[in-house]
Amino acid sequence: MTRMRAESLWVPIAAVDDELEREFEARLADCSTLAFRVAFSVLRHREDAEDVAQDALVRAHRSFHKLRNRDRFRAWLVRTTWRLALDHRRGEERRLVRQFEHQLSATTGADETAEARERANHLWSAIDALPEKLRMPLVMFSIAGHDVAEVARLLRLPEGTVKSRLFHARRQLQERLQWIR
């Protein structure tokens, strides 16, 4: 038994590399859109968000030997992307005009598009005004496919804390966004 365990430690380095690369490729397919959306929620600029998400994924690749667990990888990636996006945004504060992008349905007409863009601008302004500890759970929850438990895992917070922060974030948004009512 001991001998078998000792022999298992002597896996060829190339084989270890291949296995890690395969695992990272799976994580990349799973999480690259998540990283992009997290960056976009902070920057709201598609190209900047792709650059920041790319930086975060390259850092994740460098540290992948410590991040092989899926939940740990996603949590690390979300936090790192968020932090990098905030840094990038602080560096880009000089820009007077920020490009607000909004994914719109292809079937919407010109009037609806203008109205939707205005609503999106209001929405993002209200989100930006939230304190950091409320904004991050709200954005994570709003990214498709994330429930409270997933947000708690991503942010390494208790589920009760996530629920409480979501409640307060929504209430503050409601107060600012009268058009929702």
Place this chain on the structure above:
Amino acid sequence: MDPLNDLDRELMTALRVEPSAGFAPRVRARIASEPAAARWRVPRLALVTGGLALSALAVNLMFVPPRSSGSDRAVLPHQSLAFIAPLPAAAPSISPRIESRSEARVLSDVQVSRSEMLALQRLFSGEIVAPPAGDVPVEVVIPPIALDAITLPAIPEGERQ
């Protein structure tokens, strides 16, 4: 209509964005262009083995006392020296009291040069005979020292300066 549901829908719509088609290939290309010396490429077993070897070396250097490696020096245990030159049993000890075990360990091995050890062995075995006492002068005679008086030549008063 529940306003919270409307809000959730607005948020989800706002965040339903997809990266461009070239995003993933760009990430892969950038990772491929990274230097190959990624940290996780170093086998963990090699790191553990190297660490253990360094630790053992450090412990060895810390706890093993340094020994002289000169070719002309030999360690003469105190028992051998006692055999050559036994001390009188009744002689009062005037040696300083040994306080610590490390000091006792250092003093237990008397180090002498090989030539000195051989000379001592030859002396006590009788090979070397001390010079006869007659050759040594019994009394040193020092002749009396004679001091001559210094006389100064007479110089006239006006010739000074």
